[in-house]
Amino acid sequence: MKEEAKPVTLRLPADASRQEQQGFARLCTLLASAPVGSTGVNGHEHWIQAAKIKKLYEQPLLAAAAHTAIDLVDQGWTIRTDKSGYTFTPPLASGDREREKARVRRQEHLRRDEQLRQSSVRRFVENMERTHQHGDRLVSIFNLMRDGRELADALERAGASTDIIKPYVQIVDASTCELTGFKLHDIWRYFRHTWSNAYATVPGRSMPILIRDAATEFHTVIGLAAISSPVVQIAERDHWMGWETDQFLEQVRTNPTVDIACWLARRINSQQEEIYVDDLLRDGILQPTDLTAPTPEVIARLRDDAERHRQRHHQASSIREVRNIERNAWVDRATTDLFRSKRSSALAETLEISTVLGVYLSPPTAEGLTKAFSDSKARTQMRRVVRRARGERVGTVIADLTVCGAVAPYSALTAGKLVGALAVSPQVLTAYRKKYARPSEIASAMAGRPILREPRLSFIGTTSLYGTGSSQYNRLFWPADVMGGNSNVRMGFHELGRSRSFGTSHFSSETVDALVRLSTLRGSLVRVNNLFGEGVSPRLRKVRLGIAALGWPANELLKHGRERILYGVPLVANLRDYSLGIDEEPEYLINPELPEADTRVAEWWFERWCHQRAARQDVLESMRSHRLVRPVRHGARVPLPIGDGMQAIDEEMLPIFTT
Structure with missing residues (x-):
């Protein structure tokens, strides 16, 4: 069920100067009468000048409010003036699928085009498109695009042959493409800029992937993907997996087992063992006996210590100290204020859990577990153990498919489905495991020694770009034996639900800055320092703090109105128990070591999807529109904005293709 658009009244705080109040009033009056879509075209500076606002930087309240208001109107919000202020109303989602897609696409293009206007991005694109010497050949990024006319003609001639397209997975690392001399990451980045939404790096883990075509001389790019750290909390995903806290505990309550009891006991022990305590003992916060017989006073001292070091962490000198420490100096990192605070807090929680729940698990039995459920305090501690286990493993055994799609002309052949299947194939899972079979930064900093986390994935989630209409993940299922599994098992992308349309993607960099x-100048009590280990989504927390400094409703303004469909690919049969760590070994639905998986997936895709599309004349004609002759008109080329002082790339500087 879609939420109704909720109007919000926005005005500057009471301590804003008269000049700021008047400037905001003029701006809102202008924006209220602006045609839909005109704010994004004209840019923030145009509206600031039109409202006769001068020296904006010297008016931080007005600057934050003005940039936020412009972005909201960019996204389709309307403004109505009244006595109490200015009422902003978010756009209603259209019931028409194509109109809704167009609305979302326009919203996404605003930030993407803002990025493509940046001089550094334009230089990157221009350098990739110009020819360079590689061996005895002149090559450019255009050599990695397939001419649509050539591909369409080849498909017409070949009929059902699978030799025309030969897809394979290439994991993007620091190496260079042997065929073109480009860095693999630069190739990936160039084609990522052709997406509808802006390119942004993802905090935490990230493994970019190229899907290339060995049937062409330079192995043209079919599509790209990226496996990244997941969103920590997605209710629909967690419930579907069966590891949502209350859902899991209800299952355990109705069927308590010794295995679950043993797992809870192991979790409590490992949580305590993986916390560095030498400095806590040295500073008198703890005594050795407190670790085996904790008292409420000890737990209170630890919490006081955590708060004291949390406050110290927000001092600038502490921030510089953390950034200057080498990654593998685990004790040094553990003793920074950031991790001292985290360790004291975690140890206080663990000792409290052990005190209350431990008595029912010594020894761990199904009977003891049943008794624990009759104790409300023990149930509370069980919830904490499960939440901690899920929080620890969500970033290691679960990943998100944050980028997935095909480029022209392959996209006309539903190659997005090919990319989706290959993105969860054995080669990708093996590469991910090898890449992240290394000490966890946060866990190692908490323990003061290297701690390895499980790198074998159990689940990969993703979202559609649009919340309505067809998606490349629709009906994307295949027999597991395509990837070396059981032929009776069906693998693929299951629809889990819909996202909550919440985030910061609708705010420009000017607004975020x-x-x-403003939040810094207003003395926010919570500071975001962009240090790994502070918490998830620093951009979201920064924006929320800034909106709060204006006195505006952050929860309403952070709703970007772009509902998306959630999908998930379970990779193991024991999804819940392996994901939580109850089972130590994954029961894979595929063969992670299958060497010929790329070929088998490609054959399945060609027979299931590509062959049908290639037989349609309208599809072939659409492919032929992607040409590599001057002027280059190709859907895989980055669409650099023109106008507003931006010049088109000189076509004379581009390579000449005669095919």
């Missing part, structure tokens, strides 16, 4: 500056 203004909001961050």
